[in-house]
Amino acid sequence: MIENLAEKLSQNPRRWLIVTGVTFVLALAIVLPQVDHLIAERSERAELLEQLAQANETAKRLPLYEQRIAEKASELAGLRDREIDDDEVAELRTWLVDAARQAGCRVRRIELSNPNERSWTDDDHPLSTPTPAKSNAKTPFRLRTRPVAFSVTGSSDEVMALLRTIDEDTRLKHTRTLDLKPVGRKTNELQLDLTLWFFALSSSQGVA
Template sequence: MHDSLIRKFCESRYRWAIVSTATALFALLVLLPLVDEFFDKRMSRTDLASRLETARRTAEQLPAFEKQVAGVREQLGAFEARTIDEAGLAGFRSRMVDAVRESGCQIRRFEVSPPAQRPWMDPDSPLAETQPNASAATPFLLERRNVVLAVDGAMSAVQELLARLEKEQCLSHPRRLNMQSVTGTGEAVTLEMELWLFALVRKSA
């Protein structure tokens, strides 16, 4: 029976078509999974190579990022050193008293008000009395303290005091300055000035 089937197949004029079709089907069944696996691995390797390249570029940029962060921290430290918050208020008072005495003046009045606070916006100005419109909120509050200082002394002593205060380099704004002669000749004067001291503090959670 088997010999008869084989003989009929060999004598059939469609035997080559049958063989070709069977060969093609076998190739599809065997090769298609291999092709899919090949392309999957190729895509995986391409993705891995892309990730490695991204990681390499990031690693190359790290020194520049670290340098930039260090620069920002340095600027922030210099800025914070110039602000007068609650922690730095005692030191500010002491420096002001020393400046008055060392310049040869006498204190008539020295007052520091409690801080007034408002949200610090972006952009913003510490001299603005109200919050600017169309500004974005920040996690900081602006603190402002009013300082009133009145002294008596010779004109040269008052000039020396003003020079010392100018070197203070704190974040301040001279709100008001008034000078009057005590003797009428201008040799002795009274100086009264109002300063605004500023500080930025982080909002409490």
């Protein structure tokens, strides 16, 4: 059968046109898959080059990221040093008593209460009151507020010296109330009643 086709083809006056057409079809059958493969390879190569360029840009920015992380870690460590946690309550009490005595004041009363806790939200403030509108902006932290009631007596200079010492202390705190009144009509001694709030953030997952 093949011999008959070959014989008919050789006798056909348009045999060169037929041969050319068949050759072209065969060429397309061979070349087209190779072209598709080449296009796929070039596309993959372009994608890899783009990924490599992005990786190089990220690598260039890595020192900047590391610097920013180090700066934030330093800031966080500084804030941690200014917090009052349960292990530092006794130290805080001792510091307040010593500060009063060094200023020349007499301590009448000092009371460190248990801390109050609430959820800490984005853009929060220690003195703000939580509202339902902020319930969706909670962070994994809780704000701990420890009230400290402190009452001393002393001269006006002694009381002012104590207040300056407390104000210069860098612990995270807020003066909630301050009441200053004379002890008696015939004395220059004053009584200072002070309520301080000391703050700390604790992790709601149990890791500070």
